[in-house]
Amino acid sequence: MKIRAILAGALLLGCSIFELLGATPIERSVSPSGQFVIYGGDAAWRGAVSALAERTKANLLAVLQRRDQWGAAIVVNLQSPAADLPQIPATALRFSQTGSGLKLQLDLTISRKMDFGAMERELLRAILLEMIYRNQPGIASGATYVEPPNWLIEGLLALAPNCDRTSLTNALAVPGRITPLDELLWERPELLDSAGRLLYRAYSFALVQLLIERADGHAHLGRYIDNLSFTSNDPLADLQAVFPQLAGNDQKIWKSK
Structure with a gap:
């Protein structure tokens, strides 16, 4: 954005x-x-x-x-x-x-x-x-100027030590359609209802956690933030540029999370 x-x-x-x-x-x-x-x-x-x-x-x-x-x-x-x-x-x-x-x-x-x-x-x-x-x-x-993406903000907030993640983990445990990663990156939480926003926060938490669990994930996430001002109109490609293990395998890795 x-x-x-x-x-x-x-x-x-x-x-x-x-x-x-x-x-x-x-x-x-x-x-x-x-x-x-x-x-x-x-x-x-x-x-x-x-x-x-x-x-x-x-x-x-x-x-x-x-x-x-x-x-x-x-x-x-x-x-x-x-x-x-x-x-x-x-x-x-x-x-x-x-x-x-x-x-x-x-x-x-x-x-x-x-x-x-x-x-x-x-x-x-x-x-x-x-x-x-x-x-x-x-x-x-x-x-x-480029604003930090909403999924990154929500995911980082959910990772905070003082955050109660019970509702987020419960939302992720409900069986149903898994939002594709590229769709999540484009989603606008302000347009969602309360249930949709909760699920968005849960997916955002899962995504940030997935990224930092990759090899050198903490450093790569920092590099992603540093490069946000140079992003394109393809948020998935921008993410894959910093986390190359997602390239070609993003949906498989995402669904496994």
């Missing part, structure tokens, strides 16, 4: 934190690794988001068996729900390339009804996006 870069300084719905910084001082917290700079909310909210962001990154690095080598900070802007603007999404990720480097901002609408699963999902999306473009400082503003 590809997303259009947001031009630096553009006025969007809900002012950018980068613009607000020049006008009004806002309390902020910086996460222990220094990568997450969190604005808005109170100290308790900022601390909770900081802990979740660092845990999400640590889980990803554990799967990839990598050290933390982040290059661009991720700004997290906490905002309260606006009664006069109920259509504002609970999460919004903004990504742009400016003369000073990569800019990543995640807007989170916080409340007691906050979906922390959705928050973790968007934090992981931002972390992966920074990883994908970490070594590409020369991309022009307004260029088309």
